[in-house]
Amino acid sequence: MTEQIFHLSPVTASVVNLNTPDHYLHWGFILISVANFLVIVAMLVLFALALGVPFFIGRHHKDLPPKARAQHLDTELPAEVDEAGGRPAWTTRARRLWLRRLPPDKLLPDTQPAYVASWIYVFGVLTLAGLVIAIVSGMVLALEGPIWWHTSSVGLFVNSLHLWSVECFMGFMAIHLWGKYWMAAWRGGRALTWMTGVVAFLVAIFEAFTGYLSQTNFDSQWIAFESKDAMNGSGIGAFLNTMNFGQALMLHIVFVPVVLVLIVGVHIIFVRLRGVVHPIDADEAHLAPEGGAQLLTGPSNGLEDALEATTPNSAPTTRPVAR
Amino acid sequence: MSAPSARVAPRRSERNVVAWNGPLRRYDILKEATVALVVVTILVVVLAVLFASPDEPPVTLQAWAKAQPRGFTAIALSELDGTSTSANYGPPYNHHNGSVQYLWGVSIQRAFGVTDPIKPAESFVLRPLETVGGKPQLTRALHRYNQATTAQQLSWDHRYGQVLARAKVINGSLVVPPANDGPVPEMLSAFLAMTRAGGLDAQLVEHASFYGTNYTKPILFLGDSATAQDNSYWNKLVTAEHLQGSQWGMMNETGSWPGQPWLWLYTMWYQVGPMSSSSNGDLEVVAIMTVCSIGLLFVPFIPGLRDLPRKLPVHRLIWRNYYRSYPKRPAGATRQEPR
Numbered sequence: 001m002t003e004q005i006f007h008l009s010p011v012t013a014s015v016v017n018l019n020t021p022d023h024y025l026h027w028g029f030i031l032i033s034v035a036n037f038l039v040i041v042a043m044l045v046l047f048a049l050a051l052g053v054p055f056f057i058g059r060h061h062k063d064l065p066p067k068a069r070a071q072h073l074d075t076e077l078p079a080e081v082d083e084a085g086g087r088p089a090w091t092t093r094a095r096r097l098w099l100r101r102l103p104p105d106k107l108l109p110d111t112q113p114a115y116v117a118s119w120i121y122v123f124g125v126l127t128l129a130g131l132v133i134a135i136v137s138g139m140v141l142a143l144e145g146p147i148w149w150h151t152s153s154v155g156l157f158v159n160s161l162h163l164w165s166v167e168c169f170m171g172f173m174a175i176h177l178w179g180k181y182w183m184a185a186w187r188g189g190r191a192l193t194w195m196t197g198v199v200a201f202l203v204a205i206f207e208a209f210t211g212y213l214s215q216t217n218f219d220s221q222w223i224a225f226e227s228k229d230a231m232n233g234s235g236i237g238a239f240l241n242t243m244n245f246g247q248a249l250m251l252h253i254v255f256v257p258v259v260l261v262l263i264v265g266v267h268i269i270f271v272r273l274r275g276v277v278h279p280i281d282a283d284e285a286h287l288a289p290e291g292g293a294q295l296l297t298g299p300s301n302g303l304e305d306a307l308e309a310t311t312p313n314s315a316p317t318t319r320p321v322a323r
Numbered sequence: 324m325s326a327p328s329a330r331v332a333p334r335r336s337e338r339n340v341v342a343w344n345g346p347l348r349r350y351d352i353l354k355e356a357t358v359a360l361v362v363v364t365i366l367v368v369v370l371a372v373l374f375a376s377p378d379e380p381p382v383t384l385q386a387w388a389k390a391q392p393r394g395f396t397a398i399a400l401s402e403l404d405g406t407s408t409s410a411n412y413g414p415p416y417n418h419h420n421g422s423v424q425y426l427w428g429v430s431i432q433r434a435f436g437v438t439d440p441i442k443p444a445e446s447f448v449l450r451p452l453e454t455v456g457g458k459p460q461l462t463r464a465l466h467r468y469n470q471a472t473t474a475q476q477l478s479w480d481h482r483y484g485q486v487l488a489r490a491k492v493i494n495g496s497l498v499v500p501p502a503n504d505g506p507v508p509e510m511l512s513a514f515l516a517m518t519r520a521g522g523l524d525a526q527l528v529e530h531a532s533f534y535g536t537n538y539t540k541p542i543l544f545l546g547d548s549a550t551a552q553d554n555s556y557w558n559k560l561v562t563a564e565h566l567q568g569s570q571w572g573m574m575n576e577t578g579s580w581p582g583q584p585w586l587w588l589y590t591m592w593y594q595v596g597p598m599s600s601s602s603n604g605d606l607e608v609v610a611i612m613t614v615c616s617i618g619l620l621f622v623p624f625i626p627g628l629r630d631l632p633r634k635l636p637v638h639r640l641i642w643r644n645y646y647r648s649y650p651k652r653p654a655g656a657t658r659q660e661p662r
Contacts, residue, residue: 014372014373014374014375015372015373015374016373016374018374018375018377018578018579018580019377019578019579020578020579021563021564021578021579022565022575022578022579022580023579024565029594029595030571030591030594031565031570031571031594032571032574033565033574033575033576033579033581033582034579035576035579035580035581035582036574036575036581036582036584036587038581039581039584040584040587051637051640051641052640055644057348057644061348061349063346063347063348063648064346064347064348064349065346065347066343066344066345066346066347067347108352108353109350109352110349110350110351110352111347111348111349111350112347112348112350113343113345113346113347113348114345114346114347114348114644114645114648115345115642115644115645116348116350117348117644117645118640118641118642118644120641122355122359125355125356125359126359126362126363128356128359129356129359129360129362129363129364130363130367132360133360133363133364133367149378150378150380156375156376156378157371157375159376159378160370160371160372160374160375160376161367161368161371162376163371163376163580164366164367164370164371164374164376165363165367167370167581168363168366168367168370170585172363174585179641181622181632182632182635182637182638182641183632183638183641184629184632184633184638186622186623186629187341188341188342189341191623191624194622194623195620195621195623198616198619198620198622199620201619202616205585205586208583208585209583212583215378216381217377217378217379217380217381218379218380218381218382218560218564218577219377219379219566219576219577220381221381221382221538221542221545222557222561222566222572224538224542225542225543225545225546225549226566226568226572226573229422229424229605230605230606230608230609232412232414232415232422232424232432233422233423233424233431233432233603233605233606233609234431234432234605234606234609234610235431235432235434235435237414237415237432237435237438238414238415238435238436238438239438241415241439241537241539243537243538243539243542243543244536244537244538244539245536245537245538246536246537247536247537249536275342275343278341278343278345279638279641279642279645279646280632280633280638280642281651282345282645283345283649283651285344285345286343286344286345286346286649287341287342287343287344287345288341288342288343288344
């Protein structure tokens with residue numbers, strides 16, 4: 001009964017019929033479908049708009065002065081003792097480490113640097129929103145099994161949500177990546193933030209690939225056949241058989257999403273730890289003196305020390321005036 | 324016991340992290356996340372309602388056998404006589420060398436060996452035929468074929484192949500001119516009939532006596548037609564959908580839906596030489612993309628790539644509010660904060 005009601009529901013049928021042969025654009029050796037071309041054009045337009053459209057910061061906006069970081073009692077205690085004067089438990093040490101590196105006002109901030117005033121900054125959180133919808137719609141598909149969406153109009157609609165959330169997720173992530181590149185967002189000890197983001201991007205591509213293999217339709221059948229040679233040629237085929245639907249599905253719904261969410265989580269923690277990168281040629285007075293960081297301090301490591309040694313990035317004294 | 328302040332003193336490892344000590348603005352991270360989730364949800368629902376999603380049914384062996392009985396039988400014969408792409412593929416399916424790829428003389432593919440052994444003649448043709456019951460003539464033909472020497476089998480296969488090109492399809496059946504080809508006509512006639520009835524599709528699925536999730540055999544069998552016959556049933560469908568590798572097919576989707584545009588670079592390498600005509604093309608493209616991915620990962624450390632954002636003024640657009648509010652001071656001047 002429910003199936004019949006949904007079957008007649010207008011939301012389960014597409015308004016625009018895309019089940020027709022696509023048109024293709026051909027320039028030299030480049031051959032691209034109009035659909036893919038429009039997606040790429042949409043991404044470029046969004047990127048241009050993100051850079052060009054003035055950011056809304058409110059009529060009564062006024063920059064706030066820098067503030068001192070709140071101290072937490074737990075982190076003020078010496079490392080070698082707990083509250084009772086005894087040896088701190090692993091849990092105590094872990095809590096202190098967490099609070100020292102990532103205190104609540106840094107994890108859930110209510111202020112941010114005044115330079116964070118461009119639409120390009122929203123593509124990180126839009127990427128996360130796309131990922132959340134992809135996961136939720138994928139969970140609904142998983143509840144009913146891999147064949148459901150072929151036979152149910154509700155299933156087809158949920159699959160459509162899954163497809164378009166993935167397209168949005170990948171598109172927003174690419175724009176986020178472009179934006180971060182042009183900000184040189186790895187400066188100031190943020191190389192690991194950049195690198196975890198790139199790994200997330202690569203894992204997301206693999207996650208999408210396993211998803212395409214798991215469709216149990218014409219597309220997945222051909223992708224499984226066509227991609228096997230690259231897998232086999234590179235030795236991956238000994239461990240990943242693209243024509244083994246069961247393996248592709250389990251990778252897609254269990255293993256790879258867990259890895260992806262973990263890497264995205266690490267990336268977000270790095271963003272909160274390091275903060276958002278400061279403007280190129282920022283005023284020297286706005287950058288914290290050595291060891292005196294107010295807002296964005298965080299740990300560094302040997303890798304990033306090396307970067308700092310090779311990339312003079314923070315505040316040269318010859319910045320041209322922008323008017 | 325140390326003084327409490329010792330715990331918050333700056334540590335050496337923090338020195339290299341450039342921190343912000345400048346002006347701030349109000350921000351609500353939870354509100355931002357909520358608004359983003361609502362906006363993207365609305366966008367996704369609208370796209371799903373407007374465009375739905377593609378779902379073209381898979382090709383079946385039954386449909387192929389019905390559409391091209393002669394082409395289907397030719398591929399079945401190539402499995403029997405060991406001339407198909409699958410039969411000569413190499414690792415991970417067998418020890419041959421037909422599709423083994425090398426990079427600078429090294430084959431990673433061969434190093435991992437045969438992990439998914441497949442004998443096409445047995446797996447794709449003979450074993451499925453053995454499941455057909457109630458046909459004494461077929462049982463005798465199979466027994467005769469299995470008892471014959473390999474040379475005799477190949478001789479029968481070869482003679483059948485010579486007359487197959489002159490076979491005619493009459494009332495849906497394949498009529499092959501007579502030849503000294505032993506039990507092969509009986510076997511392949513039964514094989515075609517079984518497939519046209521839908522019996523082969525399930526037979527080839529791994530462990531398909533009840534459950535099955537591994538479609539390696541049916542896809543390889545079907546794929547042998549794609550590699551051996553330009554006008555095979557599958558090739559025609561795939562070409563019409565622009566899914567062939569030479570059509571940038573990796574990016575494309577059936578119908579008019581967008582596919583995986585993020586694979587544009589990966590797909591592009593297949594269109595240019597030497598990869599476009601190399602027998603090691605897949606491995607070469609994988610190697611190039613591995614280098615590209617590592618390059619993207621290590622952009623912060625690559626001179627030139629890491630310096631480009633400073634040289635091109637895109638950042639001046641992104642941070643134009645900041646640059647306008649806090650212009651460069653003359654040397655020695657003190658900052659007067661904007662009101």
